[in-house]
Amino acid sequence: MTRTPAAPAPGAVQPASPLDPEAAISIRGLVKRYGDRNAVDGVDLDIQRGEIFALLGPNGAGKTTTVEVLEGYRARDGGEVRVLGVDPADGGRRWKAELGIVLQSGAGDSQLTCLELLRAQAAYYPEPRDPAEVLELVGLTEKAGSRGRTLSGGQRRRLDVALGIVGRPRLLFLDEPTTGFDPEARRQFWSLIRSLRDLGTTMLLTTHYLDEAEELADRVGVITRGRLVEVAVPSALGGRGQAPAVVSWTEDGVRRTAETAAPTAFVAELATRFPGEVPDLAVARPTLEDVYLRMIGDPA
Amino acid sequence: MTMIEERSLPSIGSVCRTRAGVELKEFFRQRESVVFTLMFPVILLLVFGAVLDYELGSGVSFTQYFMAGVIAAGILGASLQNMAIGIATERSDGTLKGLAGTPMPKSAYFVGKVVQVLVVTVAIVVILLVIGVVFYGVDLPSGTEWLTFAWVAALGSAASTLLGIAVSSLARNGRSASATVTPVALVLQFISGVFFQFSEVPTWLQTVAAVFPLKWMAQGLRSVFLPDALAAQEPAGSWELGRVALVLGIWCVVGLVLCVRTFRWQDRVDR
Numbered sequence: 001m002t003r004t005p006a007a008p009a010p011g012a013v014q015p016a017s018p019l020d021p022e023a024a025i026s027i028r029g030l031v032k033r034y035g036d037r038n039a040v041d042g043v044d045l046d047i048q049r050g051e052i053f054a055l056l057g058p059n060g061a062g063k064t065t066t067v068e069v070l071e072g073y074r075a076r077d078g079g080e081v082r083v084l085g086v087d088p089a090d091g092g093r094r095w096k097a098e099l100g101i102v103l104q105s106g107a108g109d110s111q112l113t114c115l116e117l118l119r120a121q122a123a124y125y126p127e128p129r130d131p132a133e134v135l136e137l138v139g140l141t142e143k144a145g146s147r148g149r150t151l152s153g154g155q156r157r158r159l160d161v162a163l164g165i166v167g168r169p170r171l172l173f174l175d176e177p178t179t180g181f182d183p184e185a186r187r188q189f190w191s192l193i194r195s196l197r198d199l200g201t202t203m204l205l206t207t208h209y210l211d212e213a214e215e216l217a218d219r220v221g222v223i224t225r226g227r228l229v230e231v232a233v234p235s236a237l238g239g240r241g242q243a244p245a246v247v248s249w250t251e252d253g254v255r256r257t258a259e260t261a262a263p264t265a266f267v268a269e270l271a272t273r274f275p276g277e278v279p280d281l282a283v284a285r286p287t288l289e290d291v292y293l294r295m296i297g298d299p300a
Numbered sequence: 301m302t303m304i305e306e307r308s309l310p311s312i313g314s315v316c317r318t319r320a321g322v323e324l325k326e327f328f329r330q331r332e333s334v335v336f337t338l339m340f341p342v343i344l345l346l347v348f349g350a351v352l353d354y355e356l357g358s359g360v361s362f363t364q365y366f367m368a369g370v371i372a373a374g375i376l377g378a379s380l381q382n383m384a385i386g387i388a389t390e391r392s393d394g395t396l397k398g399l400a401g402t403p404m405p406k407s408a409y410f411v412g413k414v415v416q417v418l419v420v421t422v423a424i425v426v427i428l429l430v431i432g433v434v435f436y437g438v439d440l441p442s443g444t445e446w447l448t449f450a451w452v453a454a455l456g457s458a459a460s461t462l463l464g465i466a467v468s469s470l471a472r473n474g475r476s477a478s479a480t481v482t483p484v485a486l487v488l489q490f491i492s493g494v495f496f497q498f499s500e501v502p503t504w505l506q507t508v509a510a511v512f513p514l515k516w517m518a519q520g521l522r523s524v525f526l527p528d529a530l531a532a533q534e535p536a537g538s539w540e541l542g543r544v545a546l547v548l549g550i551w552c553v554v555g556l557v558l559c560v561r562t563f564r565w566q567d568r569v570d571r
Contacts, residue, residue, distance in 0.1 A: 071401060107394060125309075
């Protein structure tokens with residue numbers, strides 16, 4: 001948890017804890033208003049270097065707004081933000097050279113081929129990756145000579161990612177990178193993200209796919225109505241790790257279930273009641289989805 | 301303390317070259333823009349040259365007159381219409397937002413656009429001149445007339461490019477930019493003496509036309525293509541080259557101010 005433990009004094013505007021100078025991203029009390037509505041309403045968060053952090057939340061929760069403040073696209077109305085040690089409001093070319101940005105909307109239509117687009121993009125950066133290698137990495141080598149408009153939705157999105165990483169970013173923003181992917185494309189994309197992690201890239205990912213967050217992220221933050229309601233490793237989100245396990249089995253032709261805090265002991269005891277295998281034995285924890293739906297449904 | 305490494309960024313010159321290459325490919329590979337911007341004036345010249353085959357007096361054919369107008373209209377298409385529609389499209393489809401997130405120097409984007417306008421303009425002018433000479437026996441300018449040709453075209457093109465960039469910010473997307481700018485350009489062409497003699501335009505419309513750059517571009521180019529005897533048919537009885545330079549120069553300044561004040565790298569955030 002990175003939320004500040006101490007409750008701020010009423011009316012306090014100063015962040016309760018200082019910005020973390022070592023973090024890739026450090027946010028204190030971020031506020032962004034649209035009209036009289038706070039789209040982002042006091043977010044505190046630190047994302048460490050090398051980490052993959054997933055920001056999870058329903059549509060309109062403030063994910064994209066938060067990310068676009070970090071990327072320097074939107075001006076904030078309150079709070080302090082540092083991205084790679086720099087306030088995004090003053091981020092210059094050098095700062096942008098360290099970032100890779102995959103926008104939710106993706107890149108526009110172009111008459112250039114995939115390889116030409118990547119070469120042009122690479123020309124803006126000090127130490128770009130080899131465009132052909134990047135195409136290989138995202139699995140678009142066969143499409144090197146194709147124009148963007150001829151690509152499928154999933155291929156286009158991979159091209160967006162290729163454009164985001166060709167500059168060899170140390171910090172990569174991915175805003176809903178797999179929306180519209182089929183399951184196969186999503187799995188390919190996940191392995192791409194893992195290979196980027198192995199190259200040491202810090203990533204901030206927004207998604208509304210829980211399996212994606214669980215699969216990729218070191219930590220997950222759940223944002224709803226502009227507030228970060230929890231930050232945790234995926235397995236511990238919402239007290240999931242401590243939640244009672246549900247053991248189920250079939251006995252005398254009837255499906256039985258039991259909730260227990262000690263499933264191992266329970267199953268060992270259960271095993272003594274059957275001569276061999278316990279019929280249809282299953283042990284389940286609340287899924288991330290169960291936990292998540294409870295969190296975002298909470299009107300508090 | 302920042303974590304930004306001191307890596308040397310690519311030079312602005314090299315990024316400008318990259319952008320120029322991108323802009324030229326984007327233009328010449330898109331059938332719509334090539335047909336609309338390049339072929340439209342050519343078709344106009346071919347059709348008008350064939351249909352309106354009469355003499356204006358002093359042994360000057362209408363085509364000789366139309367040459368100045370169609371070149372001015374071609375320059376307007378390559379700059380004002382091309383920029384307004386092209387940039388509005390790039391803004392609404394996220395291309396500009398994507399570029400703004402890279403370390404590309406913002407000036408390089410505009411240099412790329414200027415190179416595109418320049419190349420397309422030169423292509424249009426050359427094609428129109430060749431067709432004029434080969435099919436309609438148009439007399440080419442000579443001597444210092446080329447100099448006048450060059451500065452009128454350059455100043456007119458600069459004013460129209462800046463205006464086009466400014467106008468792009470008014471449109472919601474490329475299609476709405478096209479729907480706004482195309483009729484305006486067409487009306488301007490009719491009242492600025494492109495399709496027929498400016499002296500035939502009603503006086504009040506002449507006054508309207510005189511506010512905008514196209515009329516002055518066409519008038520400046522007429523001074524190049526027509527004998528000085530025909531200057532008497534101009535509203536002022538002369539080519540008014542000083543005023544041509546003044547009005548186009550003012551439009552450059554106005555266009556630049558509008559660009560600087562209105563240019564946006566992303567769609568409005570109005571949520």
